[in-house]
Amino acid sequence: MVQSLNARLDTSFSALADATRRGVLAQLGRGDASITELADKFQMTLTGMKKHVGVLEQAGLVATEKIGRVRTCKLGPRRLEEETAWIEAHRQLWAARFDELDKVVEVLKTKEKFHGRKKRE
Amino acid sequence: MVQSLNARLDTSFSALADATRRGVLAQLGRGDASITELADKFQMTLTGMKKHVGVLEQAGLVATEKIGRVRTCKLGPRRLEEETAWIEAHRQLWAARFDELDKVVEVLKTKEKFHGRKKRE
Numbered sequence: 111m112v113q114s115l116n117a118r119l120d121t122s123f124s125a126l127a128d129a130t131r132r133g134v135l136a137q138l139g140r141g142d143a144s145i146t147e148l149a150d151k152f153q154m155t156l157t158g159m160k161k162h163v164g165v166l167e168q169a170g171l172v173a174t175e176k177i178g179r180v181r182t183c184k185l186g187p188r189r190l191e192e193e194t195a196w197i198e199a200h201r202q203l204w205a206a207r208f209d210e211l212d213k214v215v216e217v218l219k220t221k222e223k224f225h226g227r228k229k230r231e
Numbered sequence: 232m233v234q235s236l237n238a239r240l241d242t243s244f245s246a247l248a249d250a251t252r253r254g255v256l257a258q259l260g261r262g263d264a265s266i267t268e269l270a271d272k273f274q275m276t277l278t279g280m281k282k283h284v285g286v287l288e289q290a291g292l293v294a295t296e297k298i299g300r301v302r303t304c305k306l307g308p309r310r311l312e313e314e315t316a317w318i319e320a321h322r323q324l325w326a327a328r329f330d331e332l333d334k335v336v337e338v339l340k341t342k343e344k345f346h347g348r349k350k351r352e
Contacts (some may be wrong), residue, residue, distance in 0.1 A: 116253075119250070119253065122243070124244070127241050127245035129241060139327075141330055142343040185325055185328055189322060189325055190322055190325075191272055197314060197315055198256065200253075200256055201310060204310055204311075205310075206260070227273070
């Protein structure tokens with residue numbers, strides 16, 4: 111199913127909103143791992159880890175492959191590029207807004223200085 | 232209350248996991264707005280918009296101020312720097328993993344070529 115950009119961002123930001131899931135991504139960045147290894151590493155039940163991996167897989171951030179009885183997890187096809195682009199665009203808007211505020215403060219300061227000088231004169 | 236980095240990332244990624252809330256942040260990047268204006272803009276009830284703004288405020292992404300009967304919303308103190316840093320670090324790990332895979336593929340291709348040549352000889 112092809113999701114819209116907004117739906118993809120909803121799913122991936124939601125997947126990232128959990129420390130264990132972020133930890134799993136960092137771990138898989140260092141090498142592939144089975145669900146059992148991940149459960150051990152994060153001191154979690156197998157069922158709990160399966161749920162987390164399921165959420166990450168749904169978001170395309172992790173891919174899994176079952177060989178025999180072992181399910182191996184690796185980094186998925188999505189590389190957070192859309193998420194980075196969204197955050198970056200937003201930060202630029204943000205920075206522009208704060209620059210504007212800085213300018214207003216600068217104008218106010220100049221006026222203040224001018225009025226202060228006039229008062230002293 | 233001072234939250235840990237992990238708790239802050241949980242809260243902010245969760246706040247970002249909704250198209251309306253991302254839209255509100257983009258809108259406030261263009262200028263401050265009242266809850267009523269935001270509700271109109273996103274064709275939502277006042278109660279619905281209040282909830283979304285509450286989530287964004289909790290995450291420090293929006294700040295609000297009530298003057299008389301009007302609550303004005305503006306961008307909050309947190310500028311997604313920690314979120315960008317996390318994603319960036321993760322993407323670097325990711326890129327390194329894919330580079331490794333590329334190298335493995337390169338080695339396999341070279342071997343393939345070598346064996347191919349040996350067979351022909």
